Amino acid sequence: MQILIYILKRILQSIPLLIIVSILSFFIIRLSPVDPLAELRLNPSVSKETLQKETERLGLDKPIIVQYGKWASSFLRGDLGITSNGEQVSTKLKERIPNTLLLAVVVIFMTWIVGVPLGVLAALKWKSPLDRVLTVLTSIGMAIPSFFFAVLLLLFAVKTGWFPVGGLTSSNFAEMSFGGKIWDLVHHLVLPVTVLFTISLASLQRQMRANLLDVLDSDYVKFAKAKGLSEFKVVYKHALRNAINPMITLLGFEFAGLLSGAALTEYVFQYPGLGRLILEAVLRSDINLVMASLMMGAIMLILGNLIADILLIITDPRIRVKGGAA
Amino acid sequence: MKKWVYVVLVLVICGLFLKACVHRDYPETEKTHTSVQNDVEYVNFPPSQKTVTINGVEYLQSQAPIGKFGGEIHASTIGEGPKTFNPFNSKDNISSLMSDVMYDGLLSTDAQTGEPIPKLAKSFEVNGNNYIIKLRKGAKWSDGKEITADDVVFTWQNIIFDGYGNTSTRDSLVIDGQLPTVQKIDKYTVKFSTIKPFAPFIRMLSTPIAPKHIFEPAVKKGKDYFYTFLSTNTDPKTFVTSGAFRLKEYVPAQRVVFERNPNYYIINKNNQKLPYLDRLVYFIVGDLNNEVLKFEGGEIDVINLQGANVARFKEREAHSDYKIYNLGPNTGTMFLSMNLNDRKNKDGKFYVNPIKQSWFRDVNFRLACDYAIDRKNMVLNIANGLGEPLYTAESLNSIFLNKKLEPYPKSTEKAKEYLKKSGFVWDKKGHLLDKSGNHVEFDLFTNAGNTEREAIGVMVKQDLEDLGMKVNFKPVEFNTLVNKLVNTLDWDMVIMGLTGSPLEPNGGKNVWMSDGTLHMFNQRLEGDENSRRFDWEKEIDEMYTKGALATSFEERKKYYDEYQRIAYEQKPFIYIYSPIIITAIRTKFKNIFPSSLTGITYNLEEIYIDK
Numbered sequence: 001m002q003i004l005i006y007i008l009k010r011i012l013q014s015i016p017l018l019i020i021v022s023i024l025s026f027f028i029i030r031l032s033p034v035d036p037l038a039e040l041r042l043n044p045s046v047s048k049e050t051l052q053k054e055t056e057r058l059g060l061d062k063p064i065i066v067q068y069g070k071w072a073s074s075f076l077r078g079d080l081g082i083t084s085n086g087e088q089v090s091t092k093l094k095e096r097i098p099n100t101l102l103l104a105v106v107v108i109f110m111t112w113i114v115g116v117p118l119g120v121l122a123a124l125k126w127k128s129p130l131d132r133v134l135t136v137l138t139s140i141g142m143a144i145p146s147f148f149f150a151v152l153l154l155l156f157a158v159k160t161g162w163f164p165v166g167g168l169t170s171s172n173f174a175e176m177s178f179g180g181k182i183w184d185l186v187h188h189l190v191l192p193v194t195v196l197f198t199i200s201l202a203s204l205q206r207q208m209r210a211n212l213l214d215v216l217d218s219d220y221v222k223f224a225k226a227k228g229l230s231e232f233k234v235v236y237k238h239a240l241r242n243a244i245n246p247m248i249t250l251l252g253f254e255f256a257g258l259l260s261g262a263a264l265t266e267y268v269f270q271y272p273g274l275g276r277l278i279l280e281a282v283l284r285s286d287i288n289l290v291m292a293s294l295m296m297g298a299i300m301l302i303l304g305n306l307i308a309d310i311l312l313i314i315t316d317p318r319i320r321v322k323g324g325a326a
Numbered sequence: 327m328k329k330w331v332y333v334v335l336v337l338v339i340c341g342l343f344l345k346a347c348v349h350r351d352y353p354e355t356e357k358t359h360t361s362v363q364n365d366v367e368y369v370n371f372p373p374s375q376k377t378v379t380i381n382g383v384e385y386l387q388s389q390a391p392i393g394k395f396g397g398e399i400h401a402s403t404i405g406e407g408p409k410t411f412n413p414f415n416s417k418d419n420i421s422s423l424m425s426d427v428m429y430d431g432l433l434s435t436d437a438q439t440g441e442p443i444p445k446l447a448k449s450f451e452v453n454g455n456n457y458i459i460k461l462r463k464g465a466k467w468s469d470g471k472e473i474t475a476d477d478v479v480f481t482w483q484n485i486i487f488d489g490y491g492n493t494s495t496r497d498s499l500v501i502d503g504q505l506p507t508v509q510k511i512d513k514y515t516v517k518f519s520t521i522k523p524f525a526p527f528i529r530m531l532s533t534p535i536a537p538k539h540i541f542e543p544a545v546k547k548g549k550d551y552f553y554t555f556l557s558t559n560t561d562p563k564t565f566v567t568s569g570a571f572r573l574k575e576y577v578p579a580q581r582v583v584f585e586r587n588p589n590y591y592i593i594n595k596n597n598q599k600l601p602y603l604d605r606l607v608y609f610i611v612g613d614l615n616n617e618v619l620k621f622e623g624g625e626i627d628v629i630n631l632q633g634a635n636v637a638r639f640k641e642r643e644a645h646s647d648y649k650i651y652n653l654g655p656n657t658g659t660m661f662l663s664m665n666l667n668d669r670k671n672k673d674g675k676f677y678v679n680p681i682k683q684s685w686f687r688d689v690n691f692r693l694a695c696d697y698a699i700d701r702k703n704m705v706l707n708i709a710n711g712l713g714e715p716l717y718t719a720e721s722l723n724s725i726f727l728n729k730k731l732e733p734y735p736k737s738t739e740k741a742k743e744y745l746k747k748s749g750f751v752w753d754k755k756g757h758l759l760d761k762s763g764n765h766v767e768f769d770l771f772t773n774a775g776n777t778e779r780e781a782i783g784v785m786v787k788q789d790l791e792d793l794g795m796k797v798n799f800k801p802v803e804f805n806t807l808v809n810k811l812v813n814t815l816d817w818d819m820v821i822m823g824l825t826g827s828p829l830e831p832n833g834g835k836n837v838w839m840s841d842g843t844l845h846m847f848n849q850r851l852e853g854d855e856n857s858r859r860f861d862w863e864k865e866i867d868e869m870y871t872k873g874a875l876a877t878s879f880e881e882r883k884k885y886y887d888e889y890q891r892i893a894y895e896q897k898p899f900i901y902i903y904s905p906i907i908i909t910a911i912r913t914k915f916k917n918i919f920p921s922s923l924t925g926i927t928y929n930l931e932e933i934y935i936d937k
Binding site for chain 1: 332335336406409417418492497553554558575579583609611612619620623624625804805812822843
């Protein structure tokens with residue numbers, strides 16, 4: 001019950017935040033000197049009448065306040081409007097969301113499955129050669145710019161011919177058997193996942209290592225050890241549980257990043273995800289599309305934090321007590 | 327001791343990465359441009375396609391060598407992919423390309439001569455201002471319905487003339503406030519009439535024809551609905567086409583897949599229905615580099631090459647599975663322009679500072695700038711030798727090009743002579759001063775991010791500074807630049823590029839007519855339409871008007887030659903160069919007849935695979 005009230009409170013708190021975010025982004029986009037019709041204006045075969053009609057259709061002849069009002073009222077009614085090419089924004093987003101989710105979920109799953117155990121391992125074998133090697137490797141992982149790494153891998157794919165050069169599916173994807181489709185997807189996903197995995201693995205592993213080291217150094221762990229508890233019990237039952245808390249907050253942020261995509265990596269690999277769509281939309285000031293994606297990002301961030309906080313309440317009794325008191 | 331090992335480990339790994347970059351940059355810069363400078367090669371075109379009647383159906387018969395059926399060709403488009411599949415809504419090249427694959431027009435262009443030839447039409451006849459079009463009996467849409475005069479009349483009357491979709495075609499056809507008329511004579515005959523003879527109209531007849539039974543319901547729902555009709559969300563199965571291919575699948579941001587139209591009206595010499603290829607796939611790639619990688623990786627079969635890539639691919643051509651074709655200069659024109667505007671804006675301020683006006687509006691000053699520019703050097707250094715210096719307003723592959731206008735080399739002496747004629751002098755330090763003693767200093771704009779134009783800007787700046795001018799070169803964001811050029815008009819000099827048509831100069835009307843929407847060098851905004859004009863502006867207006875109304879090619883050529891001469895003498899645009907199109911295509915594709923007018927894959931139905 002208490003949790004429900006807490007969630008409700010948080011949701012109410014986020015409403016003004018969303019309004020501010022929407023106003024800020026709308027005005028920033030509209031006040032930037034990007035003219036959605038610039039390409040058309042420089043095309044000798046486009047007539048004055050066509051330009052005039054386009055201006056009216058996109059509502060560019062009205063004051064920004066009116067444009068914002070129109071956008072906001074249709075947004076509240078659940079209508080995201082149409083893109084500057086006349087397609088429904090919602091369909092456009094729906095085309096890309098599964099692709100981005102696929103990439104993000106695979107990457108997050110893999111980094112957590114590999115990163116957390118490696119972090120624990122490094123903390124337990126602190127200052128051993130294994131720890132040192134891991135440190136060097138993760139430093140490299142953090143230091144390589146994703147863009148650069150992606151380009152290198154792409155060149156690798158071209159030279160060896162082992163992997164497809166970008167994209168998500170082959171041209172005869174529609175005719176493949178179910179197994180063939182899965183294999184095709186995996187084949188296309190290997191390189192982008194490798195890039196994103198390498199980069200996020202590093203920070204996750206180091207975070208986990210630092211957390212666990214902190215906890216292992218604390219008095220109650222020393223006490224538990226002194227009391228004669230087995231090493232296994234000390235680490236996995238007591239220390240790990242406390243070390244994992246900051247990681248949950250991190251997970252909340254990762255959740256927010258699920259849909260905002262890795263635009264640079266997507267761009268290099270020509271991955272048909274949201275990041276690339278939004279990048280292109282921003283470049284031509286496609287207001288409805290940009291706004292929809294920004295709002296989506298904001299909502300995901302709020303949701304992610306909320307989920308993290310709820311998980312924390314569940315895992316950490318201290319917060320539960322404080323929350324109840326407040 | 328241990329630490330030492332780690333340091334070495336890190337160094338080795340870094341070294342490996344560095345090695346990867348260094349290795350790639352080296353050999354490319356050493357290559358010379360000479361290996362690529364092969365001339366446009368002679369292409370042995372097959373005889374023109376002709377109409378043959380089989381079982382009462384009037385097919386168009388390809389005269390190209392007979393090929394094998396099957397296989398697919400993979401091409402690519404750069405950017406976001408098509409924005410619509412409705413040929414009447416398309417405003418960008420990629421969307422137009424997609425609809426050209428799917429919908430044929432009545433006429434098309436001969437790849438060799440550039441003359442209009444019948445395509446969906448069996449024949450056409452021009453009598454002054456009347457155009458009689460005969461259709462093919464028994465030609466079918468991809469769903470099996472016959473293509474008749476009703477479809478043609480519907481397309482022209484109910485879609486184009488009634489102003490659905492992109493109305494640019496319609497707007498360019500208004501003569502003395504009136505549109506042409508279209509009339510059905512019988513099931514297979516249509517008559518178009520223009521108010522006066524209007525030569526550009528014949529080219530407009532290559533506009534796609536829409537299937538009435540599919541488009542009519544959409545047209546009835548009004549213009550707003552029509553705008554979303556056949557958008558990229560449409561189910562591919564609902565497309566009914568007349569072209570060689572029909573849409574099979576569109577995967578956003580990845581590819582567009584077309585499959586052969588089983589009812590196509592073009593046959594080969596064995597009377598088998600074309601096209602040979604089962605499929606045509608366009609990959610949607612984000613940028614040039616990715617396209618090159620995809621070609622190298624064998625994922626695409628045909629590519630336009632640019633810059634350093636040409637030399638790289640040319641070198642490997644002999645041991646590879648592709649062939650490189652030089653299609654000659656394209657329709658793109660790169661130019662330097664000055665703002666000749668002498669009007670005031672709404673606040674009563676001059677768009678251009680009156681001191682600068684006196685320079686830019688002086689033809690001697692413009693000629694001096696023209697002679698100071700080293701076009702050859704730019705072609706060699708910026709376009710890697712893959713360009714042709716340009717001196718005329720029509721592009722070099724245009725059938726209306728005025729060949730009497732001679733190229734000339736850079737000459738600082740001549741440039742200085744022209745400046746002296748107008749009373750410019752140099753001070754002791756070599757700075758250029760005008761008659762009244764003002765330092766000649768101005769801004770030169772171009773759009774930032776376009777590396778080619780930025781490079782041209784740097785070289786133009788150097789060339790002009792040799793004359794003692796001070797040039798502030800300012801690349802600005804594309805949108806800002808367009809806004810300057812068409813709205814605020816507060817610019818001095820600009821480097822821009824425009825594309826034209828090699829077949830129809832009338833397309834440049836918006837640029838050259840003194841009240842045009844893109845009459846950049848002397849843009850008249852609303853309210854200024856009747857302001858003072860240069861005499862030569864009036865002459866160009868006259869040539870453009872007369873050129874459009876004249877009917878025979880020779881007569882039209884006279885007028886367009888004259889406009890090019892005026893532009894050549896008055897230099898409102900100082901043309902710099904046209905890039906050369908270099909295309910590579912895998913050798914397994916046969917029946918390739920590249921043409922500078924229509925490209926390399928215009929005869930998609932005739933192309934086949936032979937290993």
